[in-house]
Amino acid sequence: MSFRNTVSWTTLISGYNQQGSHFQALQAFALMHKQLEAGPNHITYASVLSSCTKLGFIGLGMQVHSQSIKQGFHGYNPVANGLISLYMGDYRVSDACRVFAKILEPDDVSWDSFLSGLVQNSCTDNYTLSQLLASRMMSPSIHVTSFTLSSSLRACTEDGLDGRTIHGIAVKTGLDLNPFVVCALISMYSRCKDIEDAFKAFHVIVDKDVASWNALMEGCGENGRGGQGLNVFVCMMESGVKVDEITMTVVVGICSNLAMLEHGRQIHALATKLDLDGRMRMGNSLINMYTKCGNLDESLKVFSEMKERSVVSWTAMIGGLAHHGHATEALALFYEMQKSGLDPNSITYLCILTACGHAGLLEEGQCIFKSMVVEPTSEHRACMVHLLAGGGSFKEAEEFIRRAPVSHMPLLWQTFLTACKNHSELESGLHIAEMMVDTRMEDPSTLVLLSNIFAVAGRWEDVRRVREIMKKRGIKKQPGCSWIKAHNQG
Numbered sequence: 001m002s003f004r005n006t007v008s009w010t011t012l013i014s015g016y017n018q019q020g021s022h023f024q025a026l027q028a029f030a031l032m033h034k035q036l037e038a039g040p041n042h043i044t045y046a047s048v049l050s051s052c053t054k055l056g057f058i059g060l061g062m063q064v065h066s067q068s069i070k071q072g073f074h075g076y077n078p079v080a081n082g083l084i085s086l087y088m089g090d091y092r093v094s095d096a097c098r099v100f101a102k103i104l105e106p107d108d109v110s111w112d113s114f115l116s117g118l119v120q121n122s123c124t125d126n127y128t129l130s131q132l133l134a135s136r137m138m139s140p141s142i143h144v145t146s147f148t149l150s151s152s153l154r155a156c157t158e159d160g161l162d163g164r165t166i167h168g169i170a171v172k173t174g175l176d177l178n179p180f181v182v183c184a185l186i187s188m189y190s191r192c193k194d195i196e197d198a199f200k201a202f203h204v205i206v207d208k209d210v211a212s213w214n215a216l217m218e219g220c221g222e223n224g225r226g227g228q229g230l231n232v233f234v235c236m237m238e239s240g241v242k243v244d245e246i247t248m249t250v251v252v253g254i255c256s257n258l259a260m261l262e263h264g265r266q267i268h269a270l271a272t273k274l275d276l277d278g279r280m281r282m283g284n285s286l287i288n289m290y291t292k293c294g295n296l297d298e299s300l301k302v303f304s305e306m307k308e309r310s311v312v313s314w315t316a317m318i319g320g321l322a323h324h325g326h327a328t329e330a331l332a333l334f335y336e337m338q339k340s341g342l343d344p345n346s347i348t349y350l351c352i353l354t355a356c357g358h359a360g361l362l363e364e365g366q367c368i369f370k371s372m373v374v375e376p377t378s379e380h381r382a383c384m385v386h387l388l389a390g391g392g393s394f395k396e397a398e399e400f401i402r403r404a405p406v407s408h409m410p411l412l413w414q415t416f417l418t419a420c421k422n423h424s425e426l427e428s429g430l431h432i433a434e435m436m437v438d439t440r441m442e443d444p445s446t447l448v449l450l451s452n453i454f455a456v457a458g459r460w461e462d463v464r465r466v467r468e469i470m471k472k473r474g475i476k477k478q479p480g481c482s483w484i485k486a487h488n489q490g
Contacts, residue, residue, distance in 0.1 A: 003358055004035070006039070006040065006041050006044070009028065009032040009040075009044065010040070010041060010043050010044040010047070012028050013028045013029055013044060013047045013048065014043065014047045015191070016028060016051075017047040017048075017050050017321045020054075022050075022051035022054045023051075023055070025047060025048065025051040026048065026051055026052070026055075026057075026060070027204070029048050032044075032447065037155070039071060040071070040073075040261070041073065042068075042073040042076035042078055042079050043078060045064060045067075045068045045071075045076075045082070046076075046078035046079050046081070046082045048064050049061055049065075049079065049082030049083060049085075049086055050066055050082055050085070052064060052086060053082070053085050053086045053089050056089070056090070056452065057061045057303055058086065058090045058092075061083075061086040065083055065086075074099075074102075075102065075103070075104065075226065077103060077105075077106070077107050077109070077110060078109075080099050080100070080103045080110065080141050081107075081109045081110050081113050082087055082115060083096070083099045083111065084096045084099050084100055084113040084114055085113050085117070087117075088113070088114075088116075088117025088118075088121060089117075089122065093117070093118070093121050096114065100114045103464070108145055111144075111148060111457075112145060112147050112148050112151070115148050115151055115152055115400060116147070116148070116151035119151050119152060121358070134146050135367060144169060144173045144175065146175050146177075146178040146180045146181050147180070149166060149169065149170050149173075149175055149178075149181050149184065149284045150180045150181055150183075150409050152166050153166055153184035153185060153187070153188045154187075154188075154333065156188045156191070156192065163185075163188040163189065163192060166188075167188075167201075168187060170185070175331050176204070176314070177205065177206070179203065179205075179209060179211065179212065182201060182202070182204070182205055182212055183211050183212055183215045185198075185201040186201050186202055186212065186215040186216055186219060187215050187218075187219065188199045189201060189219070190215070190216075190218070190220075190222055190223060191219075191222070193223055194217055195220065195228075197223060198215075198219045199216070200215060202215075202216045205268075208239070208241065209241070210236075210241055210242065210243065210244055210246075210247060213232065213233075213236040213247065214244075214246050214247050214250055216229075216232050216384070217229045217232045217233055217236075217247070217250045217251065217254070218250045219395040219432045220232060221250060221253055221257065221267045226255075226257055226258045227252040227258070227422075229250075229251070230251070230254060230255075230263065233247070233251050243274065243278050243281055244276075245279055245281055246281075248267060248270070248271045248274075248276050248282055248285075249281055249282055249285045251267050251268050251283055251328055252271075252282070252285040252286060252289050253263060253288075253289070254284070255267060255289055255293075256288050256289035256292045256293070257292075259292060259293050259294075260288075260293075261293035261294075261295060264289045264290070264293060266285075268286055271286075278305070278306070278307060280306065280310055280313065282309050282339025283302055283303070283305075283306045283309075283313060284310070284312050284313050284316055286298075286299075286302045287299045287302050287303055287313065287316040287317055287320065288316050288320075289342050290302065290320075291316070291317075291319070291320030291323065291324070294324075296320060296321070296324050296326070297321050298318065299316075300317070303316075303317045309340075310342075310343050311337075311342055311343070311344070311348065314333065314337040314340075314342060314344075314348065315345065315347050315348040315351060317333060317343070318330050318333050318334055318337070318348060318351045318355075319347070319350055319351035319354070321333065322352065322354050322355030322358070325354060325358060325359075326355075326401050327355040327359030327361060327389050330351070330352060330355040331352065331355065331356075331361070331364060334348070334352045334368075343373050344373070344374075345374065346374050346377060346380075349368065349369075349372055349374065349376075349380055350377075350380060350383065352368060353365055353368060353369065353380060353383035353384065354389070355400070356368065356387055357383050357386040357387045357390060360387075360390060360391055361363070361392045362387055362388070362393075363385075365383070365384065365387045366384070369383075369384055377408075378404075378408035378411045378412065379411070379414055381400070381401075381408050381411075382411050382412055382415040384397075384400060384413050385397050385400060385401060385416050385419070386415050386418075386419060388400060389415075389416055389419030389420070389423070389425075390419055391422070392425070394416075394419075394420070394425055394428045395428075397416055397419070398416065398428065398432075400412075401413065402414060410446070413432055413446075414445070414446045414449060416428075416429075416432060417429055417432060417433065417446075417449050417450070417453060418449060420432070420453065421449065421452060421453055424456075426453075426457050429453045429457075430453065430454075430457055430459075433450050433453045433454060433462075443455075444470070447466055447469065447470050450466050451463050451466040451467060454466065
């Protein structure tokens with residue numbers, strides 16, 4: 001083109017942005033500045049901000065924000081909406097709030113970007129989404145969208161935002177039958193441990209799609225209603241709805257939690273028939289299921305047949321080997337994972353340190369702990385305490401605990417006391433028990449452990465004192481539970 005104006009440059013930049021060529025969009029924006037005196041308009045800025053958001057270029061985005069203010073375009077809705085997405089994506093909620101507050105007439109995109117950003121940044125304590133939605137409904141020019149409601153419902157928890165308020169808004173706006181909203185409602189009620197209302201929301205749907213069936217099954221599994229979840233799966237199959245990978249993963253997860261090996265094998269066979277068994281997510285679930293059901297050979301077979309393996313795949317198999325006492329094999333697989341180029345995550349380290357602890361592999365455990373590429377948690381440190389104390393190095397374990405962050409110490413001392421009790425190391429155990437008994441300890445299992453330590457040493461007055469503390473603070477030990485399967489019923 002011999003003559004290029006703002007419109008032609010903006011069309012080019014917008015085209016790059018829409019095609020996902022964000023670097024090219026930013027390069028075109030830079031060239032535009034050098035070659036055009038007229039400068040960008042509000043559409044140009046909106047496209048450039050979108051590219052900055054997608055690339056995570058927060059610094060450049062802030063420069064564009066500053067430039068838009070100088071040019072007087074920051075108040076235009078497309079620019080403001082782009083800024084909200086930019087700042088929310090970088091956890092700068094206060095900056096996004098300031099941008100939103102200055103919009104004279106927020107449109108649908110403004111509200112959707114703002115509300116979904118609050119949800120993603122877990123800011124429902126500072127901003128009540130139900131109140132924001134109610135105020136949005138007061139505006140005759142704005143209507144609530146399914147995206148807004150779905151995003152808001154994701155923030156609802158048992159003790160937090162009232163999902164029923166949002167459900168009411170969905171009914172009032174006629175969006176309660178929208179597939180996306182219904183799935184969000186089912187998930188919300190399940191998350192709030194109200195599975196009955198999740199079923200009610202599900203039964204309202206006329207044409208139930210695979211996503212709604214999956215949401216209900218997952219809700220059953222999360223609320224300890226695994227048997228009910230399997231019944232939902234049977235109804236889904238009978239209805240003729242085509243299952244997908246998520247369906248199979250959820251059902252395998254339920255079988256895993258219920259330790260129903262035969263049911264799990266049937267689901268595995270169905271996944272193979274539907275050509276879903278070779279997928280990574282499905283493979284990870286099958287490894288977990290077979291491991292929990294005690295069939296390590298099947299787990300290893302699934303793992304070996306996987307075409308692609310993620311960190312989750314390796315971790316599941318390492319954890320399975322560790323759980324079944326195969327520490328040497330778990331270590332070999334851990335080193336093989338590192339050689340493959342994948343970095344272990346926090347759970348991987350927890351699994352392998354647990355394996356070392358159970359097998360008494362002190363040197364290997366210390367080496368792995370020192371080489372961790374993630375920040376050690378209290379659980380990782382507890383594994384090291386168990387490893388040191390289990391090997392008889394009680395003084396070294398105590399020194400290790402004293403060097404740990406204060407927030408980690410309750411779990412570490414509890415682990416130390418358990419080791420003292422199990423290995424009859426009364427001197428060290430009593431020393432720590434005396435130190436802990438007068439603290440504001442609220443954990444029932446730790447207080448019971450203190451009582452047991454004193455009982456083993458024959459210090460019945462201290463046992464009585466611990467029990468009295470528990471009684472005064474209203475602390476009760478949670479009873480254990482177990483279940484059996486009889487006549488095909490769990």
